[in-house]
Amino acid sequence: MSTIREYVFNHPLFCHHDHHASFEEFDANRSNYTFQSLLGYAVADLITAEGPQAPQLPMDRARIAKLWPKIRATGYGRAVTLGCQALFGMEYTPENFDAITEALQASIKNKTAAEVYDYFVHQRAQNKWTIQDGKFRVSNTRITGTYPDSYFFAFRMDELFEMTTPSPIEALERFTQQPIYTLGQLVEALYKSIERFQATGKLAAIKIGMAYSRDLYVSDPTTHEAELAFNRIRSRKLFWDGIQQNSGAVDAKTGRLLGDYLFHKIIQWAAEKDVPVQIHTGYLAGNWGSLNGTKASLLIPIFEKYRSVRFDIFHASWPWASELGAIAKNYPNVWLDLCWAWAMNPSETSRALSEWLDGVPFNKIFGYGADTGLPWCNMGYSLQAKLGIARVLEEKISAGFISQRTAEEIADYIMLKNGEEFFGLG
Ligand SMILES: [Zn+2]
Numbered sequence: 531m532s533t534i535r536e537y538v539f540n541h542p543l544f545c546h547h548d549h550h551a552s553f554e555e556f557d558a559n560r561s562n563y564t565f566q567s568l569l570g571y572a573v574a575d576l577i578t579a580e581g582p583q584a585p586q587l588p589m590d591r592a593r594i595a596k597l598w599p600k601i602r603a604t605g606y607g608r609a610v611t612l613g614c615q616a617l618f619g620m621e622y623t624p625e626n627f628d629a630i631t632e633a634l635q636a637s638i639k640n641k642t643a644a645e646v647y648d649y650f651v652h653q654r655a656q657n658k659w660t661i662q663d664g665k666f667r668v669s670n671t672r673i674t675g676t677y678p679d680s681y682f683f684a685f686r687m688d689e690l691f692e693m694t695t696p697s698p699i700e701a702l703e704r705f706t707q708q709p710i711y712t713l714g715q716l717v718e719a720l721y722k723s724i725e726r727f728q729a730t731g732k733l734a735a736i737k738i739g740m741a742y743s744r745d746l747y748v749s750d751p752t753t754h755e756a757e758l759a760f761n762r763i764r765s766r767k768l769f770w771d772g773i774q775q776n777s778g779a780v781d782a783k784t785g786r787l788l789g790d791y792l793f794h795k796i797i798q799w800a801a802e803k804d805v806p807v808q809i810h811t812g813y814l815a816g817n818w819g820s821l822n823g824t825k826a827s828l829l830i831p832i833f834e835k836y837r838s839v840r841f842d843i844f845h846a847s848w849p850w851a852s853e854l855g856a857i858a859k860n861y862p863n864v865w866l867d868l869c870w871a872w873a874m875n876p877s878e879t880s881r882a883l884s885e886w887l888d889g890v891p892f893n894k895i896f897g898y899g900a901d902t903g904l905p906w907c908n909m910g911y912s913l914q915a916k917l918g919i920a921r922v923l924e925e926k927i928s929a930g931f932i933s934q935r936t937a938e939e940i941a942d943y944i945m946l947k948n949g950e951e952f953f954g955l956g
Pocket residue numbers: 547548549663901
């Protein structure tokens with residue numbers, strides 16, 4: 531093993547993005563964790579391997595056994611192999627499925643959820659800090675479940691950005707316990723909600739995942755235009771050929787106008803409070819996602835307008851990682867984030883990191899985020915990121931571009947320190 535490889539493999543990581551179950555959710559499911567729970571993202575590759583006639587989910591044991599050999603070379607598949615070998619000393623193969631389930635159950639059996647997370651996330655995957663998505667939501671009855679102290683949270687409410695029914699407005703009314711009659715009150719309720727999460731001391735960022743439901747081109751409506759859209763949505767009115775109905779969804783264009791307006795408002799809140807904004811760009815999880823509208827370059831007018839906001843741009847915008855590199859070189863308010871990218875495509879992500887290091891100051895690169903639901907999945911995704919980072923740094927050293935010492939410093943920053951500085955931790 532090269533010196534830099536050893537250095538990277540022993541280095542703690544900042545996990546920029548995860549969707550872990552809370553301790554309560556984890557405990558409620560304890561007996562159900564099997565070999566299948568190691569698959570993480572690989573389920574999507576199983577479906578792709580099966581072809582267009584495939585039933586979607588659930589993916590049962592026989593289908594997994596049949597399809598697994600076809601996907602074991604992909605990034606998703608290799609993460610499963612890496613994690614399974616490192617944690618249980620076994621190949622992830624159908625013959626071992628029962629033994630893997632047994633080993634997994636044995637590894638959590640006499641541990642509390644807190645101990646399970648500490649073992650897999652902190653000790654084995656060496657994830658020192660985690661930015662957790664999906665728990666600071668206005669729909670939550672509890673503000674969040676229980677997590678390790680090393681977890682901080684991103685506020686997320688994507689339903690605002692493509693609103694065709696008043697249900698997000700009603701959710702904010704319930705959450706703030708105040709009626710919303712006007713656009714101004716809607717914005718106030720949104721801010722009040724975010725600030726309620728912020729008051730916990732655990733708010734790390736605003737997360738925008740709207741690429742899953744719409745494209746990333748955001749227009750800049752006037753308050754008047756947004757008020758008209760708000761009024762139509764609030765009163766549930768649908769106008770078609772002069773026929774007025776009193777229920778149902780409004781047209782997509784109206785929802786989009788209000789959504790774009792609220793997008794600007796939430797970024798303006800982030801600007802005022804100096805809270806970073808994490809945005810999903812690039813490839814979409816699962817299958818059959820609409821990829822066309824997910825390029826980070828669609829957000830250029832936003833980067834241009836909100837110069838004081840710190841944008842954490844996710845997933846290398848894969849497969850548009852080179853474009854994202856050029857954007858981050860040009861816009862000092864854009865940080866590059868490789869969360870989930872190592873799993874989607876390790877080769878292209880290595881190339882992206884190599885290119886970015888050539889073009890962008892390394893304090894602007896975040897090297898890792900597991901982006902997964904269960905703590906043991908972090909093992910494979912962490913190893914995959916370390917392998918990729920080590921390989922890129924080895925290449926740069928052997929090409930004579932950087933010294934061993936510089937490579938170590940780059941590893942320190944892209945693996946941990948950049949995240950700590952960005953989020954004010956450590
Ligand atoms: Zn995610």
